Amino acid sequence: MLREKLIIPSVILSSGLFALSFFNWRYGWLIYFFLLPYLLVSNNFLLKKSFVSGWLFGFLAHGLNLIWIIPTIINGGAGLLLAITGWVALSLYCGLYFAIFFWLNKIFAPEFSVGKIIFAASLWVFLEYLRSHLFGGFPFGITGYAPVKYWPLLSPARLGGVYAVSFLIIAFNLTVARFFLQRPKIKTIFVLGFILWLNLSGILSYPVYQDGRDLKVALLQGNIRQEEKFDPDQREKIITIYKNLIAKVSSEKPDIIIWPETAWPDLINNSPGAISVISPAAFQLVGALTFTGGKYYNSALLLDAHQKNIWQHHKTHLVPFGELVPFRRWLGFIEYFQTYVDITAGKKIFLPAEISAAGGQIKLGVTICSENFFPEISRQWARNGVNLLINITNDAWFGNTSTLPQHFAMNVLRAVETGRPVVVAGNAGISGIIDQTGKIVSTLPVYQRGFLTGKVSYVRYPAKTFYGEFGNFFVIIILVVIFSGIGRKIYAERIRKKDNGLTGASLT
Structure with a gap:
């Protein structure tokens, strides 16, 4: 009952953290925690509620971040009504990706195991990639762009582009949520440390510019x-x-x-x-x-x-x-x-x-x-x-x-x-x-x-970067992770149904 009462405040808080992380470079670090309030409240939601609350979260988060759409359309010569309509429509569209993420994640990765965290972060990044390219592409609000003031955290982009930065941001959010929701804590602390190391380790790979x-x-x-x-x-x-x-x-x-x-x-x-x-x-x-x-x-x-x-x-x-x-x-x-x-x-x-x-x-x-x-x-x-x-x-x-x-x-x-x-x-x-x-x-x-x-x-x-040479290879990797996770879930469900059938037959 308490979680039911906290859903709206958690959506507002998470949306505010998301928008604030893009509003000013000095607040970019907030992107590493923006999912936490919502995840702590929505952990036990059923499918429908995950989709609806996720869409509300996404609509509000992007609505706050995209408020600039209104003056932009007006400056282009259109009226206030068309500007507000465009802002609402675009916020709903971008928010839909949040809804799809939380819905699919509830189906295929409802727990906070390390494997499920990798699956969920991969799913989030693939949805960001889709939004950046579908219908001409709209990359505003891609999480990897938030921490630009803290340039050492951007080094994974040399390997996987902005999507590698997004992956580690979402993985960090999910792992912090795991710390509060599951035991043991020691393993979670180790995973958090490993993610932080991945964020910073790319600095060591920067070439020394002799020329x-x-x-x-x-x-x-x-x-x-x-x-x-x-x-x-x-x-x-x-x-x-x-x-x-x-x-x-x-x-x-x-x-x-x-x-x-x-x-x-x-x-x-x-x-x-x-x-x-x-x-x-x-x-x-x-x-x-x-x-x-x-x-x-x-x-x-x-x-x-x-x-x-x-x-x-x-x-x-x-x-x-x-x-x-x-x-x-x-x-x-x-x-x-x-x-x-x-x-x-x-x-x-x-x-x-x-x-x-x-x-x-x-x-x-x-x-x-x-x-x-x-x-x-x-x-x-x-x-x-x-x-x-x-x-x-x-x-x-x-x-x-x-x-x-x-x-x-x-x-x-x-x-x-x-x-x-x-x-x-x-x-x-x-x-x-x-x-x-x-x-x-x-x-x-x-x-x-x-x-x-x-x-x-x-x-x-x-010097050449891995991303410069191989492009969106990281996106291919996360697709493999996603399809592997879906395949494992489907296979596990079949085994469970088969075992239930055998159990029922033995009882008769």
Whole structure:
């Protein structure tokens, strides 16, 4: 009876811990305990109650974490009603994965044995993987992104990507619950220590970088209001802002100046010579919309010191309802609420850009905004030999919400997974520099106009990571664990029914 009364408070507490761990990097450690209140209360729930309470938990947890959806949709030109509807629908969708987890876990792993903990953590991670890829993918709220401030805990990502970090987080949560719910305690303490060792042991595998070189970068943060970005009346003002920023930063003699996503306030095809008004003696990477062959692209263009375009990359993975309307034949009615100009996805070529610097030639790979959601894209750049990853983004859509630190956190994991440093140039922030171990070297405050310069250490021939070489091999392993657990459960049930049948026959 007491547990019945505590279910709502436990859901609220666990949801709050989940959301708070993403709200600010300093609270990321809470993700290692967010399941505990709910698990202690729901341990003896039946199937239906596990599903319903799990969905409530997931809806509230993601609802708190995704509150930024409301200002984002409003900033896109839609009304409050559509914004709230979108927020509720997305929270229900993400919460459904919680419900499926607790329901399946109740069927196949109701106890807290070590084997069941491994099964449950594997199931959770596979559901995170599905959510990150189904329907275009939505990786916000993936548990492995929470503890980015505590970079030593991210080292397992070198082996299994962000999903390896998630696995250990969930395993830790479940093992702490086991400590309170089951005996003996000594075995549980040993398991907790082993999980902690797995979290930290990857640090020992970091290579020693003997061939260290430095590239001096300048990251521009224009802080242009979203409604002004493509307003023709604001065009000259925006160009002047970037011209002044570059004039200031040029005195520091950077090797490359990096603009945010779509920073150029016009189709760059309409004014190909206009960028010549800005003429630093450095390479520039410029984010701009381009129009080629009757199609619009979200692009990054590399200009040499003479403003000659020597390389470009078109964004390959677009945001549904942000850059295009998916299934337009059936969902075209959305344009009654908001006007869309569909962006075209670029070809997945991933040919590195090359620039010369004091340390010699350096190869660059660029992700545009949400391309950094997907580890596979950064991994492909790394496999093609880049020394440095660059993410250009425009997060002004989101307002001053937790989206900005969450988006930046994804770049931290991309650095660890690939063993490459990452630099980020954001229109509203967070702009910053991340080293190849995932340590955040420096950042600019959000919604502040300015620039950030710094030396990025890189190596000519970067060390390879297991994840970089073999990709989502860890996901294959957890699938084997899941199917093995399901198979064992089915086999055990058959044996039990057979034994019951034999017992019944002997009694007659």
